Amino acid sequence: METVSIVLFLLLAVVVSGAFARMLPFSIPTPLVQIVLGAAIGLSTSHGVELDPELFLFLFLPPLLFLDGWRIPKDELLKDASTVVELALGLVLMTVVGMGFFIHWMIPAMPLAVAFALAAVVSPTDPIAVSAIAARVPIPKRMMHILEGESLLNDASGLVCLRFAVAAALTGTFSAGEAALSFAWVALGGLATGVIVTIAATRAKAWVTKRWGEDTGSQILVSLLIPFGSYLLAEHMHASGILAAVSAGVTMTFAEISRQALAVTRMRRNSVWDMVQFTLNGIIFVLLGEQLPSILAGAKQTVALTGHAAPWWLGVYVLAIVAGLAALRFIWVWASLKFTILRKAKKGDGFQSPDWRLVAATSFAGVRGAITLAGVLTLPLVLNDGTPFPARDLAIFLAAGVIVVSLVLASVALPMLLKGLTMPAEPAKQAEEDNARIATAEAAIQAIERHQHALATDKVDADIYAEAGGQVMNLYRERVEGLSGKQSDESRAGDRLLREFRLVGVRAERAAVLKLVRTRRIGSETAKKLTRELDLSETRYHG
Known part of the structure; x- marks a missing residue:
């Protein structure tokens, strides 16, 4: 003991x-x-x-x-x-x-x-x-x-x-x-x-x-x-x-x-x-x-x-x-x-x-x-x-x-x-990261298209699958356009503001979840799940 x-x-x-x-x-x-x-x-x-x-x-x-x-x-x-x-x-x-x-x-x-x-x-x-x-x-x-x-x-x-x-x-x-x-x-x-x-x-x-x-x-x-x-x-x-x-x-x-x-x-x-x-x-x-x-x-x-x-x-x-x-x-x-x-x-x-x-x-x-x-x-x-x-x-x-x-x-x-010490210049990693993000986005678009076709052949409501897949593919296409140099300075500034507004929204959601817990309008299990989703979102937008 x-x-x-x-x-x-x-x-x-x-x-x-x-x-x-x-x-x-x-x-x-x-x-x-x-x-x-x-x-x-x-x-x-x-x-x-x-x-x-x-x-x-x-x-x-x-x-x-x-x-x-x-x-x-x-x-x-x-x-x-x-x-x-x-x-x-x-x-x-x-x-x-x-x-x-x-x-x-x-x-x-x-x-x-x-x-x-x-x-x-x-x-x-x-x-x-x-x-x-x-x-x-x-x-x-x-x-x-x-x-x-x-x-x-x-x-x-x-x-x-x-x-x-x-x-x-x-x-x-x-x-x-x-x-x-x-x-x-x-x-x-x-x-x-x-x-x-x-x-x-x-x-x-x-x-x-x-x-x-x-x-x-x-x-x-x-x-x-x-x-x-x-x-x-x-x-x-x-x-x-x-x-x-x-x-x-x-x-x-x-x-x-x-x-x-x-x-x-x-x-x-x-x-x-x-x-x-x-x-x-x-x-x-x-x-x-x-x-x-x-x-x-x-x-x-x-x-x-x-x-x-x-x-x-x-x-x-x-x-x-x-x-x-x-x-x-x-x-x-x-x-x-x-x-x-x-x-x-x-x-x-x-x-x-x-x-x-x-x-x-x-x-x-x-x-x-x-x-x-x-x-x-x-x-x-x-x-x-x-x-x-x-x-x-x-x-x-x-x-x-x-x-x-x-x-x-x-x-x-x-x-x-x-303090104030400058090291020899190092090659920037941003281009490498951007290329990787473009490659992964293009792979995701191709996979979603294949999945769309597979669902459309088995189901009658093909329009629903096309619309759902298109919404997700648009997100990836925006990433490809933004990282391949096709985005203007105004558009990049808009993306930064969008990220900032998303963070504001996430923090507001977090405060609302906390209030719901304190007033016992939701249980601890629901609060835990929502908090984890908000943590992931905040980490993503901060990155």
Whole structure:
């Protein structure tokens, strides 16, 4: 019962923190508010949350990584694939090696393997935290796509590196050759497992749906189970469950294209996954704050491991690690952009040198968040011989400090760097969208005409079918004329006004439905149906 109460209390804290973040007159990232609220909870109660590292990793990471892989724009990811790979793989490896040696040099009491483990957990970035920070100063779309793609891959690469570092700390040995072979199996096995599980699950789901119909609740539940199934199967095969969850999410996009679910299923499933993402990310940051008092309480004992007596040395180490991460990221981003310019120049493509603020903004956007915390909390409690894992509390303290400091720095620096920043021009997507809408409208007109003829041959009242079909086809013909350039400026302005008047009408209908409910002139079921129709209409007209 106590566990259930703690879970419910954490969920309430996530809701309250989101409300506080919106109420504040100045912009503070929601993750920071959640950390502060979690710290207040930790200070005000004697019942601390004891986290099981393996359970924590299993509950939080698979669904979050699966959703990242599912929702990331694939075309944009492929367009900037080279940049994303350079950041997600090259930068992570350089960070693990460079920061690992740097941390070990700075804190000799921390074993080299543990230093590499700490470097591995602070290498992944968190785009959700960046989005929250830049809520009032929107990040350019292409930059955000790069950050999302980087985060998707560096989550996996950083946590795979963490796995090898922990194994080295547990066994006390490390072989580069064995690590390379093991990495190949861990990576390829994890990726293949995610793909196979997703394809098998979606095909089985489509087979059942085709024969016995679609149940929305079951469809949503299957999508929730896929990341956990992929993770467990991969881990059972000693492959990477993290990469399995990522590849399962990416595969889900393509599997859904060929096996479409009902519209109501997609809408409800999106809502469920939005809730899952909001809840899990919120709980992770609240838990970070809740753990901070106990981490700080042990600061004196923790700093003793470093050979110092004053706890403020821990702050110095945190700032040094943040500075090292920022410097490595700035150098890597600058070098990556320079190589991109050289490649473009050799091909004869015009490519302007980027504004220094773009490099700086991309560097500061490397905020650490949920994945870093989830990763560091999975450090084992004991070694294979039963002795305590060396410098575990110190690693957790430094990782938590890096998360908080990077959030604060980015919340201050990003808005200033992004304000007025212009990104290189991107090809407009409007023509592509218009062509797609024209093609779908023409296909609809042809289908309606065929259906008209089929009904007319079987029925006597052919005029009724012709009139009904003509009314619907006129709507599609208006779309084709409007998007193919045949519409005048006055007509386009009229369409905008028509959309505006439709929204006014929808809002009036909504108010009328509310009044009917309050006066008990309609029942809740009717009100629910009408409200859903109005929601769909309002979404359509807003688009």
